[in-house]
Amino acid sequence: AQTVTQSQPEMSVQEAETVTLSCTYDTSESDYYLFWYKQPPSRQMILVIRQEAYKQQNATENRFSVNFQKAAKSFSLKISDSQLGDAAMYFCAYQNYGQNFVFGPGTRLSVLP
């Protein structure tokens, strides 16, 4: 069974600085999707970024980018120029094509003014 691990229960970053959240996963599949979701205090789960495993190029969305290392089964999220609004729980998720999602336990990010 696939598993997703986020080894950092909590992280903090100074406003305007850069932070990297770690995620590793375990799968025997070669084709799959990886996601980062953000859950602010409002509880709404918001998609941050998506990566298809067959793509070598790392996905980027504005200040958010990933470092996808397929061989190492690693999928870290980098947040540049951190803003107070980035404070939230961040969940890494895996999906094999057509199968259900597997979520990691989450990393709580604090942004310090």
Place this chain on the structure above:
Amino acid sequence: DARVTQTPRHKVTEMGQEVTMRCQPILGHNTVFWYRQTMMQGLELLAYFRNRAPLDDSGMPKDRFSAEMPDATLATLKIQPSEPRDSAVYFCASGLGSMEQYFGPGTRLTVL
């Protein structure tokens, strides 16, 4: 702006009562997921539908929980009878095939 909607947003009930939570997926999406989120267990998948057919409900306590999709615009999650340990936030999410899921705002359930 297409969104997943969930009702009610908050529910307080007494142990033993029936609870029904409803979800309207985004129009055109063919997959629907129900999750439960607690501090202790994190996000747990309860049930997963594709084209209204249940594909996986192994995460759901079968004796008290049931999930259905009466039509493509409505998914329901029922708990009967409810217990205090069912207190959690229940999320519905919808998607298209293997694309990313879009989450609803959640239903916060408190069972006294």
